[in-house]
Amino acid sequence: MGKVIRFGVSMEEKLLKVFDRFIEKEGYKNRSEAIRDIIRKEFVDEEWEKGSTVAGGIMIVYDHHGRELVQKIMDIQHDFHEVIISTQHVHMDHHNCLEIIVVKGRADAIRKIYNLLKSLKGVKYASLSRATTGRNF
Numbered sequence: 398m399g400k401v402i403r404f405g406v407s408m409e410e411k412l413l414k415v416f417d418r419f420i421e422k423e424g425y426k427n428r429s430e431a432i433r434d435i436i437r438k439e440f441v442d443e444e445w446e447k448g449s450t451v452a453g454g455i456m457i458v459y460d461h462h463g464r465e466l467v468q469k470i471m472d473i474q475h476d477f478h479e480v481i482i483s484t485q486h487v488h489m490d491h492h493n494c495l496e497i498i499v500v501k502g503r504a505d506a507i508r509k510i511y512n513l514l515k516s517l518k519g520v521k522y523a524s525l526s527r528a529t530t531g532r533n534f
């Protein structure tokens with residue numbers, strides 16, 4: 398972490414009350430910690446919008462009995478092997494598999510993988526968690 402600089406923040410009382418409730422609910426130790434997280438989140442979103450090098454996780458749930466579906470999921474992952482860091486496969490029950498695909502690379506490539514996977518027939522759930530490589534802040 399670089400040099401820490403203190404600065405004052407002015408805020409309407411009503412907004413501050415809402416903010417303090419949020420801090421308590423989220424378990425932050427103080428306002429500074431919460432403000433830092435909120436600002437970082439904004440910059441992460443910006444990194445994704447700019448198409449920079451980003452990191453994240455794609456989670457999908459599907460029924461492995463669909464052999465064609467399993468093959469398609471595999472094909473997509475091989476097509477994007479350069480941005481896929483690892484895949485964790487969990488056999489949730491007799492039918493359902495959960496996969497967590499950790500990705501790092503260009504935001505547009507990651508978005509493409511996510512869109513391809515989520516639009517496959519038989520994928521019951523898909524989510525993309527947007528993180529950052531943390532290089533810029």
Ligand code: NI
Nearest residue numbers: 461487488494
């Ligand atoms: Ni499985």
